[in-house]
Amino acid sequence: MDAYLISVLTFIGIWIILAMSLNLLVGYAGQVSIGHAAFFGIGAYTVAVATVNLGLGFPLDILLAALVSGALGGVLGLPALRVRHDFLVLATIGINFIVVAVFQYTPALGGAYGIVGIPPVTIGGIEFLGLYMLLLVYAFVLAILALKALLLRTWFGVRLIAVREDEDAAAAIGISVASTKIWAFVLSCAGAGIAGALYARQLGSVFPENFGFVESVTVLTMVVLGGAGTLVGPIIGAIILGGLPEYLRFIQDWRYVIYGLMLTFLMIFERDGLMGPESRLRAWLGRGWRTLAADRGSGKP
Amino acid sequence: MIGRRAPEEPSGHITNAHSASETVGPTLANIVVTGCLYTLIAIGLTMVYGMLRVLHIVHAGVFAVGAAVGLLIFTTAPVGFWPSLLGAMLAAGVMGVAIYYVGYRWVLDAPRGTPLLVSIGLFITVQSLLEKEFLIGPHVEGFDAATGLPAFTLGGFAFTPIQTAIVVSTAVVCAAVWLLLNRSRLGLSWRALSEDMNMARSLGVPTERAVAINMFLGSAMAGLAGVLVAVYENAVSAHMGEVVAYKAFVVVVLGGLGSIWGAAVAAFILAAFEIGISTTFGGLFPRDAIGFAVLILILLFMPTGLFGKRLD
Numbered sequence: 002m003d004a005y006l007i008s009v010l011t012f013i014g015i016w017i018i019l020a021m022s023l024n025l026l027v028g029y030a031g032q033v034s035i036g037h038a039a040f041f042g043i044g045a046y047t048v049a050v051a052t053v054n055l056g057l058g059f060p061l062d063i064l065l066a067a068l069v070s071g072a073l074g075g076v077l078g079l080p081a082l083r084v085r086h087d088f089l090v091l092a093t094i095g096i097n098f099i100v101v102a103v104f105q106y107t108p109a110l111g112g113a114y115g116i117v118g119i120p121p122v123t124i125g126g127i128e129f130l131g132l133y134m135l136l137l138v139y140a141f142v143l144a145i146l147a148l149k150a151l152l153l154r155t156w157f158g159v160r161l162i163a164v165r166e167d168e169d170a171a172a173a174i175g176i177s178v179a180s181t182k183i184w185a186f187v188l189s190c191a192g193a194g195i196a197g198a199l200y201a202r203q204l205g206s207v208f209p210e211n212f213g214f215v216e217s218v219t220v221l222t223m224v225v226l227g228g229a230g231t232l233v234g235p236i237i238g239a240i241i242l243g244g245l246p247e248y249l250r251f252i253q254d255w256r257y258v259i260y261g262l263m264l265t266f267l268m269i270f271e272r273d274g275l276m277g278p279e280s281r282l283r284a285w286l287g288r289g290w291r292t293l294a295a296d297r298g299s300g301k302p
Numbered sequence: 303m304i305g306r307r308a309p310e311e312p313s314g315h316i317t318n319a320h321s322a323s324e325t326v327g328p329t330l331a332n333i334v335v336t337g338c339l340y341t342l343i344a345i346g347l348t349m350v351y352g353m354l355r356v357l358h359i360v361h362a363g364v365f366a367v368g369a370a371v372g373l374l375i376f377t378t379a380p381v382g383f384w385p386s387l388l389g390a391m392l393a394a395g396v397m398g399v400a401i402y403y404v405g406y407r408w409v410l411d412a413p414r415g416t417p418l419l420v421s422i423g424l425f426i427t428v429q430s431l432l433e434k435e436f437l438i439g440p441h442v443e444g445f446d447a448a449t450g451l452p453a454f455t456l457g458g459f460a461f462t463p464i465q466t467a468i469v470v471s472t473a474v475v476c477a478a479v480w481l482l483l484n485r486s487r488l489g490l491s492w493r494a495l496s497e498d499m500n501m502a503r504s505l506g507v508p509t510e511r512a513v514a515i516n517m518f519l520g521s522a523m524a525g526l527a528g529v530l531v532a533v534y535e536n537a538v539s540a541h542m543g544e545v546v547a548y549k550a551f552v553v554v555v556l557g558g559l560g561s562i563w564g565a566a567v568a569a570f571i572l573a574a575f576e577i578g579i580s581t582t583f584g585g586l587f588p589r590d591a592i593g594f595a596v597l598i599l600i601l602l603f604m605p606t607g608l609f610g611k612r613l614d
Contacts, residue, residue, distance in 0.1 A: 033415045035422065083602050086414035087357045091551060092601050095594035098548070102591035214544070218426055225419070261427030268420045269408045 007131050008203075009247045014138035015200050016243040018145055020223040020235035022192025025149065027221065028230030029158070030185035031165030032081050035217045036093035039077075039100035040190040042212025044070045044197025046104065049116040049207045059122040059129075059202075066198035067191040074190020081182045085168070097217055104209035115208035122202050129202075138199055145192060150232060152188075161185060165230075215257060222264045228274030228283075237275060329581055331459040333573045335534070338472035340569035342527040343546060344553040345479060345562055346520035352496045352560030353516050356406055356417040361524050362547025363428030364401075368394040368525025369532035369542060370438050373445050383447040383533070390529045391522040398521025399514050410499075432540035442539040445532040468530050475523060479562060482519075492516060496560060545593075552597045556607050564609030572596075 023037045044066040051057040051065050080092040104110055111117075122129035122137060129137055152158055160181045163171040172178050201207050219242065227238030242260065246253045273279045343365060350358040372390035375381065405420045432438045449467045453460065461469065483489035491512045494502040503509045531546070532538045553572055557564030572593070579592065600607065 033419070080598060080602055084605060087418040088555075088601055088605070090415060090418050091357060091555075092598050094548070095598045098594045099591045099598075102594075106591075215426065218422060221419075222423075255430075257430035258427050261423045261425070261430060264423030265405060265420050265427065266423075268412075268416050268423065269405070272412070272416065 004131060007135050009244065011135045011138050011203055012200075013240055013243040014135070014142050015196050015203065016220075016223065016239040017142050017236050018138075018199070019193055019196040019220050020227070020239040021142075021145055021149060022189045022196065023220050024224045024229060024231075024235040025152075025161075025192065026185050026189035027224055028228075028234070029153065029161040029165060030182060030189075032078075032182060032185060033086075033090050033221075034093040034189075035090055035214070035221060036077075036095075036097035036100075037189075037193055037220050038212045038214070038216035039097040040070045040074050040193035041197040041200070041216070041220075042100060042104060042207070042209075043073055043190075044194030045201035045207045045212070046110055046116070046197075047194065048198040048201040049119050050110070052119050052202075053116055059124060062202075063195060063198040066194040068194075070194025070197065071187045071191030074193070075183050075187040078183055078186025078190075081186065082179050094214065094217075097212075097214055101209050101213050104212070113209060115206055117206040119201050119205045119207070121205070134203055138203070141195060141199065145195070146232070146236075153232075157181075157184070218264065219257075219260055222260045222267075225267050225274055226263060228276035228280060231274075231276045231278075234274050234276040329577060331461055331465060333570070333577050334459070335461075335465045335468050336577065337570035337573035338468050339527055339531055339534075340550065340553050340573055341472055341566045342475060342523055342530070343550040344557070344565040344569055345475065346523040346527075347547075347550050348554045348557070348560055348562055348565045349479075349492075349516055349520040351554065352562075353492060353499075353513060354402075354406055354410060354417070355414075356410075356421060357551070358520075359418065359421040359547065360401055360405075360424040360428060361521070361550065362543030363425045363432075364394050364397050364521045364524040364543075365528040365531075365547060366432055366438075366538075366540060366543040367397055367428065368528030369445070369538045370432060370528075371525070372529035372532065373443060373538050376445070376447055383449050386447070387526065387529050391525040394525025394528070395518040395522035398517040398524075401521070402513060402517045429540055429543070438538060438540045440540065442537050444536050445529075445538050446536055447533050449533070464530070464534050468534065471526060471530065475526070476566065483562070488512065488515060548597075549593050552593055552600070555597060556600055556604075558607030558609035561607070561609045564607060568608060 019037070019041055023034065026032050026034055026037075047066040047069045048062045051062040057065065077096050080096075081089055084092060104115075105113055122134065127133065153161075160171070160176050163174075163176055164178055164181050164185075168178050171181075197212075223238035223242045224235045225238070226234075226241060227236065228234030246256045252259060267274065271277075271280060275282045277283065343361070346364075347358055347361050350356060350361070368390045371393040372386045375389045376383065376386040379386075401424060405424055406417055409416045409420055433440050449463045451463045451466045451470070453463050454466060455461070481489075483492065491502065491507045494505075494507050495509060495512055499509065528542075531542070549572065553568045554565055556572065557566070557568035575596075576593065
């Protein structure tokens with residue numbers, strides 16, 4: 002495979018992890034966030050500091066990134082306990098701005114110049130570049146997909162969906178809405194941290210502007226396009242939005258115009274996304290797909 | 303602020319334009335002017351929220367489009383400042399109506415997050431379009447227009463001509479909004495619609511028309527503010543809206559959602575707070591981050607704002 006294709010596929014894998022992690026929050030717990038790029042960035046910066054300044058190696062650095070992002074996600078998810086719906090979205094936008102400002106104004110994080118010279122993952126003397134990194138990223142994709150599928154079959158998965166469908170009813174039958182929401186934030190942000198960690202390792206550098214509002218909107222568009230609350234939806238969204246701009250110059254130049262329009266019109270015409278339970282594509286693909294991808298709120302206890 | 307730009311460049315601050323001189327007078331004038339600009343932007347936002355219950359993020363896009371149209375008219379046609387301003391307001395108003403018919407109209411019954419995501423999508427679209435070379439482009443353009451108004455001094459505060467224009471426009475807009483809301487049939491129908499849209503409709507209030515006029519006027523105010531900010535800062539850029547609009551949300555939430563007078567009071571509080579901090583501590587703090595932190599704190603601990611009745 003040529004190096005460019007490998008690089009594109011690697012980044013798509015990272016987007017898939019990021020979109021899957023956001024889907025846990027948006028699709029299953031029903032907490033819409035436009036601050037997910039902040040936690041992606043926190044993971045990336047954690048790895049940058051861990052490798053460049055502390056000399057940590059794989060897999061400790063990624064573990065640390067997941068822990069830091071998850072912990073901060075739990076703390077910054079606290080507004081979700083007080084505000085709902087559109088005001089939560091507003092708060093998450095604010096969190097994203099604040100985190101980017103911290104990246105920009107903290108000298109230890111390189112300020113506007115970011116952190117460069119992050120070494121590639123090295124295991125047993127082998128540097129994970131190109132194909133090796135690609136395989137490593139997709140190993141993470143599969144592991145996280147499996148974990149997510151398992152998680153949704155546990156009691157916690159049921160709690161998530163109950164909170165999404167009706168907070169008050171969930172509370173009335175004895176589900177702790179607060180702890181469910183906070184754990185959704187912790188797990189989702191930890192996933193974003195892992196994606197950020199792989200991103201920093203792959204790119205070799207991190208800059209504040211890679212983790213802003215526009216990136217958060219992009220990830221959310223991936224989830225919504227594919228179908229929030231489905232296992233395959235975010236994967237499909239990440240492949241389409243991550244892959245197309247690399248090969249179609251027109252889309253590359255107009256990507257944010259297209260992402261914006263896509264988000265708007267998906268919200269108006271196809272709120273369930275391509276793979277959602279009510280989507281036209283899914284109806285057209287037929288029953289086989291429906292059983293393969295079915296899981297949205299099926300209510301299985 | 304949102305990324306594509308190094309932090310050294312002008313970043314959509316209204317407040318940093320002429321604050322270099324360090325006497326008390328200019329700072330107070332600065333607070334007044336900044337408060338006026340925040341008021342202008344926030345009134346449009348709170349009008350839209352009051353009626354449609356939509357967090358109208360794309361207001362920021364309308365604001366930037368207003369500035370761009372104003373500059374376009376000013377540089378291509380020999381008409382001077384005031385007609386350019388009018389043209390910009392007209393364009394912004396039409397854009398607001400278009401936003402309603404293309405976007406919000408279809409999702410008013412959807413779950414609460416949906417109209418907001420529609421709005422964010424439109425905002426990203428508008429901003430990315432403005433960034434294209436055939437519109438504003440990725441750089442900052444100057445907007446050096448003479449208003450023809452006099453500079454004046456009031457109680458020791460010196461106002462430059464553009465500051466005069468800002469204060470006068472805000473006063474006129476506030477008076478007009480008050481008259482419209484309280485002394486006209488249209489204002490009555492707005493108040494009815496914001497109480498209960500379905501009930502008002504079934505009692506014969508012409509909903510579509512009232513909402514369209516609401517969007518037109520609210521957006522025209524964003525266009526007005528856009529041109530005034532652009533001339534005040536002598537800068538037009540594709541990203542000029544993003545920080546300002548987010549601060550307008552601080553103002554709107556602090557003032558109590560849907561409360562126009564709350565928004566005006568909150569605008570001056572925020573302006574005083576920001577300018578106070580930035581003149582006391584200099585450039586130590588990333589000022590925008592403070593504004594966002596304030597918003598989150600308000601949402602957490604004072605979700606009804608200063609004058610709001612409820613946050614449902």
